[in-house]
Amino acid sequence: MPRPRFDNLSPEKRERILETAAKAFAADGYEHASMNQILADAGISKGAAYYYFDNKADLYGATVNHYLQEFLGDVPWNFAQTTAVSFWPTLLQVYREQFSQFAERPWVFGLVKSGGPVAAEVLAEGPLAEMWQTLTTVLDDLIRRGRELGVVRDDLPEELLIALVMALDETHDRWLLAQLEDQNAATLDTAAERMVNLLQRLLAPA
Amino acid sequence: MPRPRFDNLSPEKRERILETAAKAFAADGYEHASMNQILADAGISKGAAYYYFDNKADLYGATVNHYLQEFLGDVPWNFAQTTAVSFWPTLLQVYREQFSQFAERPWVFGLVKSGGPVAAEVLAEGPLAEMWQTLTTVLDDLIRRGRELGVVRDDLPEELLIALVMALDETHDRWLLAQLEDQNAATLDTAAERMVNLLQRLLAPA
DNA sequence: ATCTGGTTAGACTGTTCGGTTAAACCATAC
DNA sequence: GTATGGTTTAACCGAACAGTCTAACCAGAT
Structure with missing residues (x-):
């Protein structure tokens, strides 16, 4: 799970990160999706990303949970x-x-x-x-x-x-x-x- | 397709290479299977491998064709x-x-x-x-x-x-x-x- | 003995990967 | 003004990847 700080981010930024990640994971699958590419597309630096997420799986988990909740x-x-x-x-x-x-x-x-x-x-x-x-x-x-x-x-x-x-x-x-x-x-x-x-x-x- | 030389190899060596590759591809999938690991397991050097095969896809193709023929x-x-x-x-x-x-x-x-x-x-x-x-x-x-x-x-x-x-x-x-x-x-x-x-x-x- | 050429070994290249780190940024508090 | 601390940047790391390259090996011909 992401650090609690993540919830303090502006909703736009939060959504932008999650949506970018979601599209990447959806298109390429978890393993094949590139962290570097996602962060570049989302316009966020690597350090910032790892300031909010523990690792790739954490970002994936947050992404899936976010969209799965409104989906199911x-x-x-x-x-x-x-x-x-x-x-x-x-x-x-x-x-x-x-x-x-x-x-x-x-x-x-x-x-x-x-x-x-x-x-x-x-x-x-x-x-x-x-x-x-x-x-x-x-x-x-x-x-x-x-x-x-x-x-x-x-x-x-x-x-x-x-x-x-x-x-x-x-x-x-x-x-x-x-x-x-x-x-x-x-x-x-x-x-x-x-x-x-x-x-x-x-x-x-x- | 592999170079014609590959057919000149001793049947034992040929089979050993193909079988090792087949098991690796079967276990890990094409993308996730490691060329380095396959060659190490097969006891063949990298140079030798690329002397017979153009690239990873070539080895995969040869492997699949070989076993698919006797399979189907x-x-x-x-x-x-x-x-x-x-x-x-x-x-x-x-x-x-x-x-x-x-x-x-x-x-x-x-x-x-x-x-x-x-x-x-x-x-x-x-x-x-x-x-x-x-x-x-x-x-x-x-x-x-x-x-x-x-x-x-x-x-x-x-x-x-x-x-x-x-x-x-x-x-x-x-x-x-x-x-x-x-x-x-x-x-x-x-x-x-x-x-x-x-x-x-x-x-x-x- | 030497040369030749098919074969082999393995160090090396360049790239990408996920992840780390030191320094900088910057609003707030004093 | 200056210190504080949450945030951000981008350089950097080590590992793994597919693929390349040079030097060596070695059987057979001369």
Whole structure:
């Protein structure tokens, strides 16, 4: 986590740093993104940066946490009250909201995925652990609840299912990102339906 | 492609170089694998290496081509004669053969995937282009034939389907790799069935 | 014995990486 | 005016990277 001082910075500067970092991480991934480049683009000196952040992972963690909060923040991730009937429609609603945000800030999508190829060591501890935990826990709850309701298959290890769901999601998002120019409200709506359909095919009981 | 001299090397040395490189690329991915480390592990000097290979991509290309040939070489990739009935069983047979090779040389699996995160620029041209072309063409033919037979959905862009299939395949293989110790002939057979089932779910017409 | 040329070793180059440090800057307090 | 201390700068560091270069090696020909 960044030093508390970071919060005392002017909102413009703070946002400029985080946004620059976010775009870089989204475009190049955590490992491949260059600290030097980010700081140069953000118009901040190296010393200043390390005055606020412990290291690269710290900056990444702050960036992800910042944007992930508004990205996943008010989504009805609470599947506890869903029924067998409402399970898929609820998921569809989640994707609809996600994809509507996609239209405004497409690069946030890349950011979420940027940590994928990061070494497990880096991910397991430090500031990245929190958001990684959050993400996997959400999926974990989703699948577990789906199983309780009998709408998610029980014949494959949960671990494998999670990995498959993430792969499908990431691939679809990446494809969507590549077709960025052609997207509008209607296409994004069908994209949400398409995504849920894919998950349904994958996860439905045998 | 490596210099022709490379073929004049003793088979032992040639194989030792390629195998060392393959394991490194499989373990760390193309970008993250260290040339210095590979050469040190292979017991070959830097000068000697660059006497046979133009650069890192060249070594990678040679490595992938070498192992991909025996990996995909004699598989019945010819789906031209398949029927609607035999389509999925044929695919199952392909996976059975693949996974039986998995038992012998698990690291070859990682090798095939190692190029994934490689920059598109590197992949598009140079020695890697050939194998990339081969791989996508195979999938292209598969999906196209499946559509002709009416066993593969027609409502999604082929480009997206290919990406999804690769993602599913890669994820499943990675999972299999992680469970390496627990695998035997029986589990690998069910793994093939599981994989085909996943593809069937994904690709079946609506 | 000497020469030749394919082969090899490994020191070296230039670049980029994440990260450190000493000095300077500058608003505030005295 | 001057001292203080939070902030900033840019030079600098060591490590790692892919790739180059020169000198040496050494089998076979002369």
